[in-house]
Amino acid sequence: MSKPTLLMIVSPKWKGLTEATLDNAEVVLEGRDAYAPGDIDYVMSFTPPPGKIASLPNVKAAFCLGAGVDGFLCDPDYPRQVPLVRFVDRTLSAEMAQYVLMHVLIQHRRQRFFDAAQRDGRWRQQTLLRRTEDTRIGFLGFGEIGSFAARHLIDLGFDVAAFSRSTKQMPGLTSFAGDDALPAFLARTDILICLMALTRKTAGILNAKTFAALPQGAFVINVARGGHLVEADLIAALDSGHLSGAVLDVFQEEPLPAASPLWHHANVTITPHIAAVSQTGVVLKYVHDGIAAFERGERPANIVDVDAAY
Helix, strand or coil: CCCCCEEEEECHHHHHHHHCCCCCCEEEECCCCCCCHHHCCEEEECCCCCCCHHHCCCCCEEEECCCCCHHHHCCCCCCCCCCEECCCCHHHHHHHHHHHHHHHHHHHCCHHHHHHHHHCCCCCCCCCCCCHHHCEEEEECCCHHHHHHHHHHHHCCCEEEEEECCCCCCCCEEEEECHHHHHHHHHCCCEEEECCCCCCCCCCCECHHHHHHCCCCEEEEECCCHHHECHHHHHHHHHCCCEEEEEECCCCCCCCCCCCHHHHCCCEEECCCCCCCCCHHHHHHHHHHHHHHHHCCCCCCCECCCCCCC
């Protein structure tokens, strides 16, 4: 009798999946269930402890619980021969795009100004800072989420550009590609949206140099990873008046410590990493289908290029 396929979950957030049924794998939970390392066939996690994947000698593949796989690849001992599959879900991408669109429009329409006027009980009529067609949106990183959001912003009349490794084609989009194009991209961006994958190269890219290259009064939205942002540099750029504000959904340390000055900065909007939230049933199907593909000798979609980190 052949042994069952074993999926190990290394993520307390998803321990509920152990109560769900996978018809093609048995589930063990790291830290709760006993297991022999050599028996584990697949791993599902968001940020496994360093060395964890390497400690499983027969693991066939790892499934990431997010679109960003930095939680795996920050481990220098991650075994490069083990396929790493990232989670891609159209609904999740749409929710992320909704978040971006919402905050672009809140900033463009000066909603925070009117919120303050309401709190003060004052009737304060103000025009937009600039016309829609003169408001320049810039996507730092341009994959599925950026494409989804950009199409809607272009339809609304914004001037939209993207910076990425390779040239992107989309009607109404200005594409900047390669490191040499970054200064020109930043110089024309009034609202900067970070959607990059977190790699050794992109870590800390939202820093003092980047902020200084943006126009006076620029606004920053980070929905990628907390590791992209140098938080002290952001606060300095806000306090100097060079940046007008920021929206942050991700942070260097999560939960964001109570002592962080970001909590109480007048020009920072904080959300607790909820721009999009994975649904249990969708995650189960993603893992189920991925295991089925590997067991058939196939490679499922969205296997990560470990060198590129996405």
